[in-house]
Amino acid sequence: MRVFHFTEQPYSPAWKDHNGTLRITIPNKRQDPALAADLYHRYYDEWQLADEIGFDIMVNEHHSTATCMAATVIVTLSILARITKKARLLVLGYPLAHRPDPVRAAEELATIDVVSRGRLNMGFVKGVPSEFAPSNANPVAVEERFWESLDLILKAMTSHDGPFNWESENFHYRQVNIWPRPFQQPHPPVWSTTGSKHNAQRLGERGYTMATLGTGYNTRPLYDAYRESYRAKFHREPPPDRFAYLGLMAVGTTEAEARRRGELVADYLRTLPLTPAAFRNPPGYASVQDNVRMIQSAGRPPIRSLTKDGRAINMMTGSVQDLIDAGIMFCGTPDQVYDQITDFASSCGGMGNLLSMSHAGFMSHDDTVENLSLFAKEVLPRLKEYRQPNEAAAAAE
Amino acid sequence: MNLADGQSTIEVNGVALEMEVRGSGKPVLFLHPEIGLDRAGPALDLLAQHARVIAPLAPAYGKPEVPGSFNTIDDIAYLYLDLLDALDLREVSVVGLGIGGWIAAAIAVKNAQRLKRLVLVDAFGVKHGDRETRDIFDMYFVTDADLQKVLYVDEQLVARDVGKLPEDELYAIARAREATARYGWRPYMHDPKLKGRLHRIKIPTLVLWGEEDRIVAPDYGRAYAAAIPSARFATVARAGHFPHVEQPQEFARQVLAFIEGKEA
Numbered sequence: 264m265r266v267f268h269f270t271e272q273p274y275s276p277a278w279k280d281h282n283g284t285l286r287i288t289i290p291n292k293r294q295d296p297a298l299a300a301d302l303y304h305r306y307y308d309e310w311q312l313a314d315e316i317g318f319d320i321m322v323n324e325h326h327s328t329a330t331c332m333a334a335t336v337i338v339t340l341s342i343l344a345r346i347t348k349k350a351r352l353l354v355l356g357y358p359l360a361h362r363p364d365p366v367r368a369a370e371e372l373a374t375i376d377v378v379s380r381g382r383l384n385m386g387f388v389k390g391v392p393s394e395f396a397p398s399n400a401n402p403v404a405v406e407e408r409f410w411e412s413l414d415l416i417l418k419a420m421t422s423h424d425g426p427f428n429w430e431s432e433n434f435h436y437r438q439v440n441i442w443p444r445p446f447q448q449p450h451p452p453v454w455s456t457t458g459s460k461h462n463a464q465r466l467g468e469r470g471y472t473m474a475t476l477g478t479g480y481n482t483r484p485l486y487d488a489y490r491e492s493y494r495a496k497f498h499r500e501p502p503p504d505r506f507a508y509l510g511l512m513a514v515g516t517t518e519a520e521a522r523r524r525g526e527l528v529a530d531y532l533r534t535l536p537l538t539p540a541a542f543r544n545p546p547g548y549a550s551v552q553d554n555v556r557m558i559q560s561a562g563r564p565p566i567r568s569l570t571k572d573g574r575a576i577n578m579m580t581g582s583v584q585d586l587i588d589a590g591i592m593f594c595g596t597p598d599q600v601y602d603q604i605t606d607f608a609s610s611c612g613g614m615g616n617l618l619s620m621s622h623a624g625f626m627s628h629d630d631t632v633e634n635l636s637l638f639a640k641e642v643l644p645r646l647k648e649y650r651q652p653n654e655a656a657a658a659a660e
Numbered sequence: 661m662n663l664a665d666g667q668s669t670i671e672v673n674g675v676a677l678e679m680e681v682r683g684s685g686k687p688v689l690f691l692h693p694e695i696g697l698d699r700a701g702p703a704l705d706l707l708a709q710h711a712r713v714i715a716p717l718a719p720a721y722g723k724p725e726v727p728g729s730f731n732t733i734d735d736i737a738y739l740y741l742d743l744l745d746a747l748d749l750r751e752v753s754v755v756g757l758g759i760g761g762w763i764a765a766a767i768a769v770k771n772a773q774r775l776k777r778l779v780l781v782d783a784f785g786v787k788h789g790d791r792e793t794r795d796i797f798d799m800y801f802v803t804d805a806d807l808q809k810v811l812y813v814d815e816q817l818v819a820r821d822v823g824k825l826p827e828d829e830l831y832a833i834a835r836a837r838e839a840t841a842r843y844g845w846r847p848y849m850h851d852p853k854l855k856g857r858l859h860r861i862k863i864p865t866l867v868l869w870g871e872e873d874r875i876v877a878p879d880y881g882r883a884y885a886a887a888i889p890s891a892r893f894a895t896v897a898r899a900g901h902f903p904h905v906e907q908p909q910e911f912a913r914q915v916l917a918f919i920e921g922k923e924a
Contacts, residue, residue, distance in 0.1 A: 546841035
């Protein structure tokens with residue numbers, strides 16, 4: 264199993280006195296550029312440490328928010344491509360809905376792949392609902408534009424004989440010929456996220472790596488939907504490395520220390536509701552049927568996650584114990600965390616990539632370093648040796 | 661091609677167009693606003709007492725299938741011009757509300773040969789202010805409850821619990837919200853080219869506005885009328901963005917008086 268260190272690079276000083284909003288409407292006068300610079304440097308130092316001690320790295324971007332300072336993940340990747348040595352660099356995700364120019368995206372990502380000497384994993388997402396406000400992209404038909412954009416990026420990365428033409432309803436180019444071309448052949452691995460079986464099937468047909476977040480012990484049905492369509496297309500089991508799961512991470516030498524860190528990391532989930540209601544449901548993003556349900560329930564129904572024994576919890580308000588029970592957070596001593604992770608992976612029928620949110624909210628640099636170091640020393644070596652439930656599939660890869 | 665009374669679907673240039681047809685007399689092409697076609701409300705019947713009302717449901721507002729690459733107001737305007745040809749309608753009065761008013765203006769600047777009169781009611785379609793002035797209220801980044809307060813003057817309409825409406829009405833609301841964004845998301849509810857073409861409208865035009873419209877203010881309507889040489893501006897009192905909902909009698913009276921040529 265590979266483990267990716269992830270932080271959203273929060274600007275946590277603005278989390279105090281937030282008046283119910285950390286996103287879209289929060290004025291940027293709430294940010295002190297000097298403090299922001301310190302935080303950026305700190306987060307890059309922590310990623311560098313993660314690289315040195317055996318982690319891979321995950322990054323993302325969000326817009327108009329104090330929860331994530333990466334407004335364009337290309338900047339983050341560009342820096343990491345040069346200052347890290349071994350880690351895979353996973354972007355999850357690069358929001359294609361908010362990028363009107365897929366050829367530019369192909370150029371940026373290919374450049375990062377070359378500078379990093381082939382360490383890029385390209386995770387593509389549509390973009391979260393509220394960020395159609397800052398980007399002003401049309402949320403209607405976003406699905407169709409997402410897949411076409413991805414097709415164009417991959418064609419640009421795999422065409423090596425001079426310019427080609429791409430003129431469609433959505434995108435207009437007559438001379439596509441990107442330099443540099445990607446380091447990895449035929450192109451860097453493609454990842455995406457899902458919360459629906461329909462989308463899981465679509466990713467399975469293409470053999471892309473599929474990640475889920477917050478799905479807890481509801482994850483298995485999504486993985487199985489992927490497996491079914493993968494088998495139908497490729498006539499074999501998908502290897503475990505096609506599955507990824509984002510979990511919050513808090514380890515400690517004692518359980519009490521781990522719980523203290525768990526409370527800090529849980530702030531990531533507890534700040535999720537701090538998006539003004541007006542921005543949560545742009546038209547066309549959710550289906551007409553889901554919109555009818557939302558009107559009937561006067562807003563979005565709370566997201567429910569299931570614990571291992573089938574108890575529903577709300578991950579935005581649940582206790583650390585709830586989050587542990589639901590596989591949303593892995594928290595405890597190294598032995599406990601190892602058991603929680605492998606138990607979860609086996610419940611999913613195999614999972615090859617753990618996306619580990621090892622820092623969030625107000626967690627200090629010292630706590631983050633300790634969280635990473637203890638995990639790297641006591642848990643990571645054992646996870647690298649971990650035998651997936653379906654070893655035959657792993658061996659066949 | 662002939663039109664049956666009531667609800668029907670006819671094919672125009674390969675597009676299945678849902679229609680509501682009522683009344684008899686001179687033809688009125690009624691173009692519904694961004695909330696869709698209200699078949700049960702009084703406005704259609706009031707107009708149908710004195711005219712043959714032909715009310716198509718714009719693509720994407722009804723059945724989920726959307727023809728080909730339909731995503732601009734011009735796509736709808738050309739479809740309706742094809743409809744007028746297919747039905748061989750003459751001396752048609754076009755009455756467009758909100759986004760339907762934008763479609764009506766887009767039709768009239770293209771080809772008014774089959775048109776007699778034009779009524780634009782609280783219509784979108786143009787931008788008057790400078791780049792840092794938002795002329796048109798942002799209907800998408802607001803909660804449903806807050807939007808009701810901006811849309812309506814009538815307190816009962818504002819306080820209405822939309823969630824309690826029958827499910828088929830909720831489906832129509834949800835489809836209409838998405839369909840309007842399909843056509844009007846960016847540029848937001850206007851076509852930057854339209855204003856410069858409004859001078860082409862030579863037929864008598866009434867620009868009718870809810871006196872308390874807070875989505876597009878009456879001054880927006882006055883500027884709209886000023887850009888059309890043959891237009892005059894009038895208001896409906898005690899009405900917000902949808903005078904046909906809040907003051908249906910007065911709405912119908914002014915519209916009918918104008919299209920029958922009876923107004924002062």
